[in-house]
Amino acid sequence: VQLQASGGGLVQTGGSLRPSCAASGRTFSTYAMGWFRQAPGREREFVAVISRNSGRTGYADSVKGRFTISRDNAKNMVYLQMGSLKPEDTAVYYCAADRPYSDSYISFARANYDYWGQGTLVTVSS
Numbered sequence: 001v002q003l004q005a006s007g008g009g010l011v012q013t014g015g016s017l018r019p020s021c022a023a024s025g026r027t028f029s030t031y032a033m034g035w036f037r038q039a040p041g042r043e044r045e046f047v048a049v050i051s052r053n054s055g056r057t058g059y060a061d062s063v064k065g066r067f068t069i070s071r072d073n074a075k076n077m078v079y080l081q082m083g084s085l086k087p088e089d090t091a092v093y094y095c096a097a098d099r100p101y102s103d104s105y106i107s108f109a110r111a112n113y114d115y116w117g118q119g120t121l122v123t124v125s126s
Contacts, residue, residue: 001023001024001025001027001028001097001115002024003021003022003023003095003096003097003115003116003117003118004021004022004118005019005020005021005094005095005119006021006120008092008093008120008121008122008123009122009123010123010125011085011122011123011124011125012085013085013086013087013124013125013126014084015085016081016082016083016085017082017085017122018079018080018081019079019080019082019093019120019122020077020078020079020080021033021079021080021117022076022077023076023077025076028073028076028097029073030052031052031097031098031099031100032049032050032051032052032097032099032100032105032106032107033049033050033052033069033095033096034046034047034048034049034050034095034096034106034113035048035069035078035080035094035095036093036094036096036110036113037089037093037094037122038091038092039088039090039092042091044094044110045060045110046060046108046110047059047060047063047067047093048060048063048068049069049098049106049107050069050070050071050078050106051103051104051105052073052103052105053104054070054071054073055104056105058106058108060108062088063082063089066083066084066085067080067081067082068080068081068083078095080095082122085122087124087125089122089124090123091121092119092120092122093119093120093121093122094116094118094119095116095117096110096114096115096116096117097114097115097116098113098114099114
């Protein structure tokens with residue numbers, strides 16, 4: 001599967017953005033999908049994940065209650081609704097696909113993801 005993230009941009013503290021990720025191929029619905037981010041000088045870190053049937057989601061503690069991940073299997077799309085943004089959310093955001101063991105499987109581990117998009121930059125100004 002090939003992934004392309006878009007929808008990043010510049011936003012003020014407290015604002016919202018909704019990056020999206022478009023997937024190619026007819027097997028999108030078989031993958032759990034995750035979002036990761038990488039700030040300058042830092043490791044790429046987990047942000048959010050959604051199971052292949054949307055029945056289960058998971059979030060990093062730093063974004064819980066502010067971000068919501070969703071997907072539309074009919075459109076081969078996954079979204080990250082970001083709210084109450086903070087300057088520390090500034091990073092390049094990547095979508096990634098993980099081949100799961102079951103419909104409810106999700107993983108927070110970067111190493112489990114097989115396919116990655118190119119990233120979209122989110123900048124939150126103070």
